[in-house]
Amino acid sequence: MGKTIIAGPCSVESHEQLREVTAALCKMPQVNLIRCGVWKPRTRPGGFEGLGEPALRWMQELSTTYNVKYCCEVARPEHVELCLHYGLSTIWLGARTTTNPFMVGEICEALQGSGMNVLVKNPVCPDVRLWLGAVERLQQVGIGHISAVHRGFSMYHNNGYRNAPLWEVAMEFRREMPDIPILCDPSHIGGRADLLTPLSTTAMLMDYDGLMIEVHPHPADAWTDAVQQISPDELARLLSEIMHTPVAPDSKAGPRLAALRDNIDTIDHSLLRMLSQRMELSRQIATIKHELHMPVYQSSRWADVMRDRLQLAESLGLNSSFTKEMLERIHAESVRVQLEP
Numbered sequence: 001m002g003k004t005i006i007a008g009p010c011s012v013e014s015h016e017q018l019r020e021v022t023a024a025l026c027k028m029p030q031v032n033l034i035r036c037g038v039w040k041p042r043t044r045p046g047g048f049e050g051l052g053e054p055a056l057r058w059m060q061e062l063s064t065t066y067n068v069k070y071c072c073e074v075a076r077p078e079h080v081e082l083c084l085h086y087g088l089s090t091i092w093l094g095a096r097t098t099t100n101p102f103m104v105g106e107i108c109e110a111l112q113g114s115g116m117n118v119l120v121k122n123p124v125c126p127d128v129r130l131w132l133g134a135v136e137r138l139q140q141v142g143i144g145h146i147s148a149v150h151r152g153f154s155m156y157h158n159n160g161y162r163n164a165p166l167w168e169v170a171m172e173f174r175r176e177m178p179d180i181p182i183l184c185d186p187s188h189i190g191g192r193a194d195l196l197t198p199l200s201t202t203a204m205l206m207d208y209d210g211l212m213i214e215v216h217p218h219p220a221d222a223w224t225d226a227v228q229q230i231s232p233d234e235l236a237r238l239l240s241e242i243m244h245t246p247v248a249p250d251s252k253a254g255p256r257l258a259a260l261r262d263n264i265d266t267i268d269h270s271l272l273r274m275l276s277q278r279m280e281l282s283r284q285i286a287t288i289k290h291e292l293h294m295p296v297y298q299s300s301r302w303a304d305v306m307r308d309r310l311q312l313a314e315s316l317g318l319n320s321s322f323t324k325e326m327l328e329r330i331h332a333e334s335v336r337v338q339l340e341p
């Protein structure tokens with residue numbers, strides 16, 4: 001399946017800036033859609049808030065001149081009305097909007113019966129239910145073409161990212177809604193142009209359906225998000241580096257992959273059998289604890305177990321936070337089993 005590439009400036013700044021970036025992007029066959037901010041949600045007051053209606057008028061004009069399609073963010077029902085008026089066929093809900101079910105509801109009312117394509121960015125906070133809820137609200141008003149956009153999450157510690165990627169949250173979204181295509185927005189996750197390649201590579205390895213990337217004709221002069229935008233030439237280089245056509249497995253690679261997967265299946269089956277045996281031992285222990293009037297939860301034994309297992313895990317080269325989380329989960333289940341009447 002071909003990937004969807006959405007590229008364009010964070011914000012429309014002038015007719016000439018939009019024309020220049022459009023003239024460059026329309027020559028790139030991988031780019032399907034041009035993104036541009038017309039109304040900009042600013043966390044603090046005082047910044048550039050977007051040009052509004054005049055930008056939409058230029059988009060309508062340039063879409064005919066260059067035979068391209070544009071999309072922009074909407075945050076209020078009036079924005080939807082204007083996008084419909086100026087012939088846009090795709091809009092997106094920004095991260096701040098997805099966080100707010102009242103706003104999503106009002107936008108959905110305005111979209112009812114419109115046939116608009118809608119992209120739904122993840123909410124600012126890592127609550128997958130808000131993301132799913134926004135998609136469900138759009139489905140309820142009959143929006144047929146919906147995609148999700150993973151743009152990262154606002155955390156107190158973001159580990160060097162502008163918005164922590166938390167790939168596991170997007171994975172949960174995909175498990176819940178496997179039929180909704182998902183794009184990655186590495187620009188807003190990374191917040192820096194130099195993070196675009198590693199993040200886009202990860203997105204491709206995670207089999208995302210596409211990317212949304214901020215591209216400006218002169219990134220250093222951008223009015224918003226200057227440090228994360230790249231030029232059209234840089235976009236072309238990035239895409240050629242990260243997009244690989246899958247190679248059909250040759251006569252050796254196919255059987256090698258199948259054999260390794262067989263081993264994984266066998267190991268998973270053993271892991272589950274051993275977990276079941278472990279729970280059975282917990283039940284027997286519960287009987288003895290009961291006879292001895294001992295509490296089920298034994299904090300010092302649990303601390304010893306954890307210390308011992310973490311040491312072993314380290315010597316085996318396993319990630320310690322993964323091991324810790326897994327053991328905590330197993331212990332919680334063991335306690336639950338022992339509390340069973």
Ligand code: PEP
Binds near residue numbers: 151
């Ligand atoms: C944007 O795409 O320019 C934007 C403001 O995005 P987000 O809603 O992800 O912050």
Ligand code: MN
Binds near residue numbers: 010214225
């Ligand atoms: Mn931006």
